[in-house]
Amino acid sequence: MATIFTASDENISLLSRKLLNGEIVAVPTETVYGLAANAYDDAACARVFRAKARPAFDPLIVHLPLGFDLSEIAELTPEAVHLTDTFWPGPLTLVLKKKPIIPDIVTAGLDSVAVRMPRHPVFQRLLAACQKPLAAPSANPFGYVSPTSAQHVQESLGAQIPYILDGGPSEIGLESTILDLRTPGPPTLLRPGALTVEEISKVVSVQIPTKTPANQPHGEVMPGQLSKHYSPHSNCSLVDRISLDVTGKSPQTAFLFFAKPISPQSLPTNVFWLSESGNDVEAAHRLFHLLHVIDERGFASFVSEKVPEHGLGRAINDRLRRAAAVKSLDVST
Numbered sequence: 409m410a411t412i413f414t415a416s417d418e419n420i421s422l423l424s425r426k427l428l429n430g431e432i433v434a435v436p437t438e439t440v441y442g443l444a445a446n447a448y449d450d451a452a453c454a455r456v457f458r459a460k461a462r463p464a465f466d467p468l469i470v471h472l473p474l475g476f477d478l479s480e481i482a483e484l485t486p487e488a489v490h491l492t493d494t495f496w497p498g499p500l501t502l503v504l505k506k507k508p509i510i511p512d513i514v515t516a517g518l519d520s521v522a523v524r525m526p527r528h529p530v531f532q533r534l535l536a537a538c539q540k541p542l543a544a545p546s547a548n549p550f551g552y553v554s555p556t557s558a559q560h561v562q563e564s565l566g567a568q569i570p571y572i573l574d575g576g577p578s579e580i581g582l583e584s585t586i587l588d589l590r591t592p593g594p595p596t597l598l599r600p601g602a603l604t605v606e607e608i609s610k611v612v613s614v615q616i617p618t619k620t621p622a623n624q625p626h627g628e629v630m631p632g633q634l635s636k637h638y639s640p641h642s643n644c645s646l647v648d649r650i651s652l653d654v655t656g657k658s659p660q661t662a663f664l665f666f667a668k669p670i671s672p673q674s675l676p677t678n679v680f681w682l683s684e685s686g687n688d689v690e691a692a693h694r695l696f697h698l699l700h701v702i703d704e705r706g707f708a709s710f711v712s713e714k715v716p717e718h719g720l721g722r723a724i725n726d727r728l729r730r731a732a733a734v735k736s737l738d739v740s741t
């Protein structure tokens with residue numbers, strides 16, 4: 409099992425030394441927990457891939473300390489400057505042309521790098537102590553649901569990693585939004601996430617691909633767009649609406665509502681809801697937590713409702729669609 413560290417100054421300093429010595433550390437962020445390594449250290453990044461059983465073709469996001477000069481590692485564009493001025497530190501990841509200082513292992517050999525400056529104060533203290541960019545994917549076994557607490561990391565990866573820095577439950581609970589800025593023209597949404605398209609559109613226009621990752625035919629997969637992902641162990645199906653009547657007839661199946669169902673009787677124990685009142689921020693915050701709970705309770709399958717496709721609803725539906733994707737990719741290569 410991994411050792412869980414509180415965020416004392418002493419522990420932050422100890423863990424920064426471990427990182428600079430090539431070790432890997434699970435870290436809190438405002439979105440989900442990440443598994444961090446010094447982004448300039450090939451061998452340390454290789455450890456991250458091994459611990460997660462992550463295929464080498466799936467690149468890592470590079471996380472930056474406050475004040476870091478992005479032009480050291482990536483080619484800036486006017487949109488990148490505008491977006492980072494507005495939304496950093498925060499849950500926005502930009503894909504930009506990379507500079508040679510970033511090792512190929514981080515970017516899976518691509519000529520682009522995904523970068524973000526997180527706003528979690530504990531992670532920022534660690535980044536400040538390292539004064540190096542840290543490459544970090546979400547701290548879960550490849551393909552599984554992202555962790556939103558130190559305990560989630562311990563349960564799913566504790567046997568593979570030495571250290572977890574505990575920064576409390578993740579404030580947002582959904583991964584960052586990823587925008588591709590490599591080509592001229594408006595940035596393209598690669599992954600809907602914690603920063604809504606509505607917010608971003610106030611600053612720059614965003615191109616939303618019509619072919620969403622979850623409906624891409626098998627074999628047409630780009631990095632960052634795997635259809636089967638974010639998956640709990642139990643089988644997921646996604647429907648427009650769940651009727652409360654069906655929940656009593658299938659006690660072996662968990663039912664995940666968007667808003668708490670109204671019922672004169674007490675609700676069956678296989679009924680879960682993302683939000684008391686149908687609020688997208690609360691729903692995002694509880695989504696991965698509930699997927700973990702449904703797995704822990706041993707339900708073989710669960711049925712989830714789609715949530716309204718605006719605000720954080722876009723990202724929630726994306727994760728549910730991917731959890732429900734029937735075909736798993738062959739990642740053995």
Ligand code: TXA
Nearest residue numbers: 439441442467468469520521522545546583584631632
């Ligand atoms: O909120 C987050 O983004 C969290 C926290 C830890 O920062 N990180 C996270 O990382 O979700 P990960 O590795 O689980 O997801 C990052 C996604 C992957 O699907 C990866 O393929 C994609 O970003 N990605 C990374 N670099 C890329 C690149 N150069 N081009 C396209 N996609 C990229």
Ligand code: MG
Nearest residue numbers: 545546547554
């Ligand atoms: Mg992930």
